[in-house]
Amino acid sequence: MTTLTIAEIASRLDLPESTVRYYRDRFSEYVPVVGKGRQRRYPNEAVEIFHTIADGLRNGQTAIMVEETLGRLYPRNVETSETELAQVGTVATQQMAQAMVQVLYQQSEEIQAMRLSLENIKDDLDRQHEENVLALTEAFEKLKSHMDHQDTQNSRLARERDQFIVSQMRDMLQKSQTQPPLKPWWQKWLGRSSPKSSVHS
Numbered sequence: 001m002t003t004l005t006i007a008e009i010a011s012r013l014d015l016p017e018s019t020v021r022y023y024r025d026r027f028s029e030y031v032p033v034v035g036k037g038r039q040r041r042y043p044n045e046a047v048e049i050f051h052t053i054a055d056g057l058r059n060g061q062t063a064i065m066v067e068e069t070l071g072r073l074y075p076r077n078v079e080t081s082e083t084e085l086a087q088v089g090t091v092a093t094q095q096m097a098q099a100m101v102q103v104l105y106q107q108s109e110e111i112q113a114m115r116l117s118l119e120n121i122k123d124d125l126d127r128q129h130e131e132n133v134l135a136l137t138e139a140f141e142k143l144k145s146h147m148d149h150q151d152t153q154n155s156r157l158a159r160e161r162d163q164f165i166v167s168q169m170r171d172m173l174q175k176s177q178t179q180p181p182l183k184p185w186w187q188k189w190l191g192r193s194s195p196k197s198s199v200h201s
Contacts, residue, residue, distance in 0.1 A: 003034055003041035012047055013054060023053045026063060030070040049074055 006024065010017040024031050030049055034041045052073065056066040 003043055004047070005041060009042060009047055009050055013050055015050075015054060019054075020050060023050055027053055027067065027070060029076045030067075030074050 004012075006020050007017050010020040013020065027049075032043055032046055032049075034043065049070065052069065053066055056069055057063075061069070
């Protein structure tokens with residue numbers, strides 16, 4: 001695990017080393033530390049804590065207000081050994097792995113739900129397609145039946161018409177054969193004005 005000295009933290013924050021030491025002593029309950037005395041070192045997380053302290057005091061907050069902010073953001077961790085820090089890191093890693101597994105499990109469930117939803121949509125579309133095809137087939141059959149019926153009626157009417165015309169022509173032919181031939185008009189006229197016909201009368 002990488003650790004830093006007070007001088008290195010002060011350099012990162014562009015602050016005097018004495019100021020950082022004051023922050024460490026004043027808010028020691030929230031500053032994680034490894035080792036004791038001159039061997040004290042600070043994990044990378046301590047840089048953010050010192051940054052929060054510096055910002056709060058720079059913005060006019062009192063030390064008590066800064067403590068309240070630190071209490072909300074960071075756990076109390078006065079002194080920690082290398083072993084404890086390693087254990088904390090291991091626990092954090094395990095928790096992160098569990099969280100990732102949970103996220104993957106949730107995503108898997110969501111993907112499964114989406115797959116089921118898509119399958120339902122496909123089934124609905126297939127059913128609607130089958131219903132549409134069936135409706136079109138029924139409509140086509142009805143139209144074909146109607147046209148066939150209409151063709152049959154037209155054929156029957158045409159036969160009846162032809163039979164009627166033939167019957168009328170046959171009747172006219174028979175009448176023309178049974179009636180005596182008509183005299184021309186001039187014969188009829190001469191016949192009325194003939195002197196012989198007037199004398200006989």
